Amino acid sequence: MTVIGNVAGLRDATDPLAHLRERFHPVPEDAVYLNGGSLGRLPAATAALVDHVVQQEWGNGLAEARTQWFDLCERMGDRVAEVALGAHPGEVVVGDCTSVNLYKLAAATLDANPERRTIVTDDDNFPTDQYVLAGVAAERGGTLRRLHSHPDRGLDLDLLREAVDDTVALVSLSLVSSRCGALLDIAEVHRIAHAAGALVLWDLSHAAGAVPVDLAANGADLAVGSTYKHLFAGPGAPAFLYVRRDLQAVLRQPIHGWYGHREQLAMRIDYDPDPTIRRFLTGSPPILSLVATGAGLDVIAEAGLPALRAKSVALTGYLQELLEPTELRLAGPADPAGRGAHVTYEHPRAAELVPLLARRGVFVDHSVPNRLRLTPAPLSTRFTDVAEAASRIREVLEGNGS
């Protein structure tokens, strides 16, 4: 065993989360999966959970089973709130995709505040968020003010301080940048926006399940986010939507459907939005994908977010240490505590490296134009996996990897 192997082996032996690795469907022999930031791994319990819904609930229960699905968006929302978001019961639902949820909340905010027509974001926010926000603003006679964030360090909050004035209704940012991994200071962003009378709408897609976000403790206004990255809900699983309780009755989202009606099953002809978080729902959620959200949450709950985050910081820090120096240039904050669960590197041949690495069993994300995103998911990745990945990355970079 090499020295590196020894160090990694020792860290695995003392890892309090090591046993949770078995709660995931195994990856192919010898593979190291570092794409968790695109699609979280399959929890071992998911297949049976989904099959139960298909065969027992749908197949045998048939239409009678519907009653147990009618409140599933809220029940799953409460679970996400508790396990991953630090939000109160009744503040989160799961349903629709992230972009549709973002549309609902951005539109509701502008509609509630006719005096203000500006939305502020930065170019570190997801491209799809840019499209949604620009569309909502344009449709409502407003503008999207887009701040230039540093490609490696994320948004400088001084830029935000300058940009948020009394025309701004909403500040919408990704808490963790998908581009460089930078983790914003949630409390400081709230202070800046709230001081100017604006609300904050977070995209937590790269944060939920990766870092403790403590929405309630931080007095967060609004948030949306993906469940299929760090919450392990599976491909395209519906997204979550959070609205702080006191804002719920104030905001009215524009896509009115029966799931948001005060009396969903009464089939009244006029829309009367439910006073609770339900008003942010629209139509039937995809039950198979929604149910699949449960298994990953159980594993996260068992680990606890603080322990999960501690291991994530240790794993990415270790990976960083092992890749220093190489031809890869760190393209994100140097301190793992200032990032989410991924570490980003730049390389002029990044796009070519991805398949070369995959051939050597190291699966990483390519981020346009020339970045590699490495996400050692803390619940299923060993320190020895990270050491092995780093060693193969070095081999590929040195041209011995094919």
Added chain:
Amino acid sequence: MTVIGNVAGLRDATDPLAHLRERFHPVPEDAVYLNGGSLGRLPAATAALVDHVVQQEWGNGLAEARTQWFDLCERMGDRVAEVALGAHPGEVVVGDCTSVNLYKLAAATLDANPERRTIVTDDDNFPTDQYVLAGVAAERGGTLRRLHSHPDRGLDLDLLREAVDDTVALVSLSLVSSRCGALLDIAEVHRIAHAAGALVLWDLSHAAGAVPVDLAANGADLAVGSTYKHLFAGPGAPAFLYVRRDLQAVLRQPIHGWYGHREQLAMRIDYDPDPTIRRFLTGSPPILSLVATGAGLDVIAEAGLPALRAKSVALTGYLQELLEPTELRLAGPADPAGRGAHVTYEHPRAAELVPLLARRGVFVDHSVPNRLRLTPAPLSTRFTDVAEAASRIREVLEGNGS
């Protein structure tokens, strides 16, 4: 065997679709499932199809599997177009729920036609459609003109003729009424709307897979609809959206996301809608629920819509014959060819009858306030099932059913 049993048995013996019953997961022994208008039965092939996606594609394929999912909304759309809608390839996608899809198309139509601010519907349209359409109209400074349709006969097209003037941008109706089953004359509705320069947006939730709709042959403009009733896609499975090809580039829906971008994966900062049907998509579709759509379509394709419809007309006609006379009052067109796949009855104690019938193994839908909706799905229901159901319904009505 009774006379009724003989007749029904003979019809089953000569039923060309009889063998397709085995393509569905069996219902519990002795049950007759007439709720297909709420939730279509589980195809026998679905569980393996979903499990394959969960374990092989997601579990083993991981993020690498994403490439095969990126065009699944269009591929599934093409299949729905061919099997159930009579639409051309490239005119249908499957994704989001029916209400969100309706919102997109209604908003796009008003936005494309600033001279006209009126949407026309009738009170036979789904309640959730009323909410969406009223919301879209109000948000755009328009109005929803709601026509009174007859609770048993559906919309009188003379009312539509009077209502559609040159302020009307859109006529949006359910082709098959969920309330009374009335099947509208699609060609005549098109003639009326088009003569006044309005587009027609159909909700085909109770029509797709139940009646041949022939969108291309009928020159239909726009449509949406549920996949979980007569297409057997499972609880909350994503809905379809149809836009005739020449209208695609003209209409721009308001929820801009990466799935609708011309270069979905290029991660550009500005939205540039794809010129094709893809522009009506927004974000990630729920893959497990989307894949599940495939199995039911295969069975429908094997039957062929004309044969399926012929059996449906025969089954509902037979049911109607066997329930005549009872305390039940037929609350829909008397001719089965003038209805969709369900037959509706009114009874003052309808709500109480539903659980009594369920206890006797006859599962029917309750429709507020006092209707029973009976849907003998032609691919999985025998004439003997209908005879048995009618006999038990009579027993329950006569008070011998408990």
